[in-house]
Amino acid sequence: MTSTPSKRPPSALRRLPLALILGAAVIGAFAFRDVLTFDALARHREALLAFRDAHYLLASLGFIAAYAAIVALSLPGATIATLAGGFxxxxxxxxxxxxxxxxxxxxxVFLAARAGLGADVASKISARGGAVARLQDGLQANQWSVLLMMRLVPVVPFFIANLIPAFAGIRLLPFAVTTAVGIVPGALVFTSVGAGLGEVFARGEAPDLSIIFTGPVLLPLLGLAALSALPMVIKALRRKEA
Structure with missing residues (x-):
């Protein structure tokens, strides 16, 4: 007796998570622009600290869940959330x-995009060939290096950097690992700024986030990005010698 092959969910159902994320991003851009701000953090700082002291585990889990939701739904305020984590x-x-x-x-975001459109887009690009297909092949061949560079030097907006790998047919493991590793340097910088917010609040000032573009911070990030590109360079040189 032959087993019936499993059917994929209907196209509309597969695209529902991505549609919800995009819809939430549009709504959130207007609904939360005055909520997830530095001023809001300053106003509620005492209540947040009191809740943390009274319910540390719940505060930790709640913070992680709220921050993940901000990123997953592309709501404004990811930088404020990072500062809040340090504070x-x-x-x-x-x-x-x-x-x-x-x-x-x-x-x-990556999983929602891959389930909704990513697999179809990746297969269509491969089938059509041309320059875009060659770019896709190059990304897949050097996925660890390219993804890591994308995170270390965030020229591409974070949300777009979550979508491009899904549409290029990148596997989940390289995406997840390079994301977690690549955002560590920037997270360290902004978390350290957040850790000093108590003094900033006391002075009635706003934090200086331009620190990420100063030499002592930017140059090491560029150095790490160059180091992550080294495997691609070595591979290209070997190909020329062959």
Whole structure:
């Protein structure tokens, strides 16, 4: 007796998670633009600290879940959430919480995009050939290096960087690992800024987020990006010699 092959969910059902994320992103851009802000964090800082002190485990889990939702639904305020992680939990475990939450949110976006459109887009690109297909092949052949560079030097917006690999047919493991590793340096910087927010609040000032573009921070990030590109360079040189 032959077993019936499993059927894929209907196309509309597979695209529902991605549609919900895109819809939430549009709504959130207007509904939360005045909620997830530095001023809101400053106003509620005492209540947040009191809740953390009274319910540390619940505060930790709630923070990770809320931050992951902000990333997964592409709501405004991811930077504020990173600062809040440092303000509430210090450099450690604040950095760990920030990296875990941002990576989880990114993976959810990636999976939603891959289930909804990614597989179809990737197969159509391969079938058509041409320059885009060659670009896709190059990304797949050097996925670890390219994805890591994309995270270390975030020229591409975080949300777009979650979608491109899904549409290029990248596997989940390289995406998840390079995301978690690649955002660590930036998370360290912004979490450390958040850890010092108590003094900033006391002075009635706003944090200086331009620190990420200063030489002591930017140059090491560029160095790490160059190091992640080294395997691609070696592979290209070997191909020329062959």
């Amino acid at each position: 509430l939990f210090g450099l450690f475990p604040g950095t760990l919480y920030n990296v875990l939450a941002a990576s989880l949110g990114a993976v959810l």
